[in-house]
Amino acid sequence: MTKSEKRRIRMQVLEILDKYCQQCPYGHKNESYVPLCRQCPHGQRMQELARPLWSNNGEASACGKTGKWTEEEDFYILNHYGVQPIEVLSARTGRSIQAIRKRLETLKGGEPA
Secondary structure: OHHHHHHHHHHHHHHHHHHOOOOOOOOOHHHOHHHHHHHHHHHHHHHHHHHHHHHOOOOOOOOOOOOOOOHHHHHHHHHEEEOOOHHHHHHHHHHOOOHHHHHHHHOOOOOOO
């Protein structure tokens, strides 16, 4: 899958988030958005769109973006973790789920994500 195809998928997911998820009747209870989002038809559509970005076991692809994290990426994951599914953070930043969890742990001073 090319970089532009991956970007197109991420943009489609973000479009759904912006359009439907702010007023989602399933969302933001007990700060546990991911399980509730899976009940929502829009959340299911986002997962369906993002599935090609994942490897066979459902985790983000190991061949995602690598290298130094930018201030924008740090700001984004700190402000959206717990609000949006980690799969969306992965798709938005181009980083693996494992990399996002590790970075959040670093940014939060050792507190697990």
